Amino acid sequence: MPPKRAAKGKKGKGKAKEDKHAGMDKDERVKLSVEQKEAGNKAFSSKQYQAAIDAFSSAIDYDPANHVFYSNRSASYLALEKGKQALSDAKTCVSLKPDWGKGYSRLGAAQLFKKDYPGAIATYTKGLTLDAGNKQMVAGLREAQTGLAGGNVAKEEKKPEMDETTMALKRNKRFGSNSVKSRTPKASRCWRPSRR
DSSP: OOOOOOOOOOTTTTOOOOOTTTTSOHHHHHHHHHHHHHHHHHHHHTTOHHHHHHHHHHHHHHOTTOHHHHHHHHHHHHHTTOHHHHHHHHHHHHHHOTTOHHHHHHHHHHHHHTTOHHHHHHHHHHHHHHSTTOHHHHHHHHHHHHHHTTTOSOOOOOOOOOOHHHHHHHHHHHHOTHHHHHHSOHHHHHOOOOOO
């Protein structure tokens, strides 16, 4: 029997990230982190998502406890279709601020991107308990439910508005002539074209 080998440990895992700005004054760090956040927001608005990620990463280096920076970077990663990184940042955001609804919106969006429909449903449901009526979360919840159902749930079609007479004529074509008379408003039943 061959001798047993000692298990190799993973190098670099479990080490805390070193703080590049440890000697800096706290107020200065906060000021610089806000500047980086603003730069990231501007880059995101300009659809320069990688620049936004870089700026939010810098903001996180200055203030790693700010949940908003992780939320914004998660949105930037998702815009570049980097689901794994978006999910990681969204989880960090929620762990830092579990009572903030927008964090659940980010986490649900990342889970939805990764096609984790049950996870997205649970996340959006939790988020809606914190921020009831949030349109993004309501839409995300519906999309996750549709995905979980296999995408077979029909989406509501927007139909042009029709007056009652037009609707009655359409029903007449489908169901026969009796339905027009019974469902048509009284005024339209009385109208007759002139016979010249």
